[in-house]
Amino acid sequence: MKTVLLTGFEAFGHTPTNPAEAVADALAEARIDDAKVVGLVVPNVFFDCIDLVCSKIEEIRPEIVVMMGEFGGRAVITVERIAQNLNDSTRYQLEDNRGRSMQGEPTVPEGPNAYYSTLPLRAMVKAMRDAGIPADISDAPGTFCCNHLMYGVLHYLAVRDLATRAGWVHLPHLPSVAALPENLGAPSMSEETATRGVEAAIRAALEHPTDIVAPSVSRLQI
Numbered sequence: 001m002k003t004v005l006l007t008g009f010e011a012f013g014h015t016p017t018n019p020a021e022a023v024a025d026a027l028a029e030a031r032i033d034d035a036k037v038v039g040l041v042v043p044n045v046f047f048d049c050i051d052l053v054c055s056k057i058e059e060i061r062p063e064i065v066v067m068m069g070e071f072g073g074r075a076v077i078t079v080e081r082i083a084q085n086l087n088d089s090t091r092y093q094l095e096d097n098r099g100r101s102m103q104g105e106p107t108v109p110e111g112p113n114a115y116y117s118t119l120p121l122r123a124m125v126k127a128m129r130d131a132g133i134p135a136d137i138s139d140a141p142g143t144f145c146c147n148h149l150m151y152g153v154l155h156y157l158a159v160r161d162l163a164t165r166a167g168w169v170h171l172p173h174l175p176s177v178a179a180l181p182e183n184l185g186a187p188s189m190s191e192e193t194a195t196r197g198v199e200a201a202i203r204a205a206l207e208h209p210t211d212i213v214a215p216s217v218s219r220l221q222i
Helices: 019-027 048-060 121-130 145-159 191-207
Strands: 002-009 035-042 064-070 077-080 082-084 103-105 114-116 135-138 165-171
Touching: 002 019, 002 048, 002 145, 002 191, 019 035, 019 064, 019 165, 019 191, 035 048, 035 191, 048 064, 048 145, 064 145, 064 191, 077 121, 077 145, 077 191, 082 145, 114 145, 121 135, 121 191, 145 165, 165 191
Parallel strands: 002 035, 002 064, 064 165, 077 135
Antiparallel strands: 077 165, 082 114
16 A cells, blocks of 8 residues: 655644644545555654654655645645745744744755755646645745755755655645734634545545646636
8 A cells, every 4th residue: 555644744833733733633534546655743843844754754655745844825725836945934934843043045955946846736736726725836845844844855856866755735724824914914724624625636646646637727826
């Protein structure tokens, strides 16, 4: 049986409840076609998050790794195309959950400037849209722990020449978070909808070892 590693960050910064943690818990031990999902909640801590996920990859040798985080302000589920070797959390006035901030520092000194996701992004977006769930491709993963973890895992897989495919999914605020006074007016998505979307995306990633050719049309550049 194939294995899917599904990771989700814990609460952090201005987010009291992270949808990524909720979805990782909801799909933990799920069966998607002929694959078993292993859920993993990850600490929002620079470098520790990379070590934990890479250790889990070594342990279970998954077919694919789908990592998740929250991107407040986005109205749709977004799959990230690229991770850059740069951390700049000070621009968001954010620290990780151990109080560390980074500014202009690489994740891997002397590492490549960036890595591309190895998941079939267009196929994943199409599957989510076909399921009635708004989704899009993003070219901007930010410069906080989400981009940091995505880059670190892709670097780990690349230098070891592992066949495991990996990438990132960003989720909108949960409604309870969007209802906070400081977030009023921000878009949101229920845990149930986000879970169905991620499940559809995982199924598409398993079905498509390479991406589909049909373009993923978008109204906005995200």
